[in-house]
Amino acid sequence: MEPAQHPARIRMTPAARRVLDAAERLFYTRGIHAVGVDLIAAEAGVTKKTLYDRFGSKERIVVEYLAGRDERWxxxxxxxxxxxxxxxxxxxxxxxxxASRAWAAEYGARGCSMINAHAEIEDPAHPAYAVITAQKAWMLELFTTLARETGSSDPGRLGQTLMLLHEGALVAHGLGVLPEPFVRAREEARRLLAGG
Incomplete structure (x- = not known):
């Protein structure tokens, strides 16, 4: 797998790592807009000055949070x-x-961090917007590439359909509306690939 193409990352000092760990936990559980830098600094055990010295802005912390999750994914x-x-x-x-089922079990109880972030960040000028959209574009390209490897007569269409199944499972998991949405989506993908 090729590495994620993200903006230049911030060098992680111990204080910066504590800030990012706290921010990730808070952003994911409470939402990006609901969490301010005061709370992040307090949870990380650093001053606001240290937070700003390391990251410069809350927006940059959001970028690091999403880019880090994408890289781990x-x-x-x-x-x-x-x-x-x-x-x-x-x-x-x-x-x-x-992989999505394994990720969701360990890191994704509240659904996809990219989808959740996109619900809060709609402005393409926000520095995190590019991280969100690039991750989804990368997933579509991955599905299309994998579809091409099957010998599909229309790998673009198959890739899009697989992406829809995958993203639907992510949303259903986050909402808790279906039992085992990744198992269900996988079975539908298997049927699709088998021609049935």
């Missing part, structure tokens, strides 16, 4: 794809759904 997904290397192309597609 890509690593976990890469491990899942590597585990089925050499198998039939359909197995690689299904591995994406398996």
């Amino acid at each position: 890509r690593l976990l997904l890469g491990d899942h794809l590597d585990a089925v290397a050499g198998q039939e192309p359909a197995a690689r597609i299904l591995a994406v759904f398996d």
Whole structure:
């Protein structure tokens, strides 16, 4: 898997790491707009001056939060794809759904951080907007590439359909409206790939 293409990352001193860890926990559980720098600094055990010295702005903390989650997701997904290397192309597609289920169990009780952030950040000028949209564009390209490997006559359409199944499972998981949405989406993807 290629590395994530994000803006230049901030060098993580111990204080910066504490800020980012606190921000990630707070942003994910409470929402980005609901969390201010005072709370982040207090939770991290640093002064606001230290927070601003390391990050410069709350917006930059949001960028680091989302870019860090995206990088960890890509690593976990890469491990899942590597585990089925050499198998039939359909197995690689299904591995994406398996990776999402594993990610959600460990890091995603409240759904997809990118989808959640996009609900709060609609302005394309916000520095985190590019991280959000790039992550989803990357996922669509991944599904399209994997669809092409199956020999599909229309890999673009198949990639889009797989993306819709995947994103629907992410949203359903975050909302808690369906039991085992990743298992269900994986089964629908398997049927689609089998032509049934």
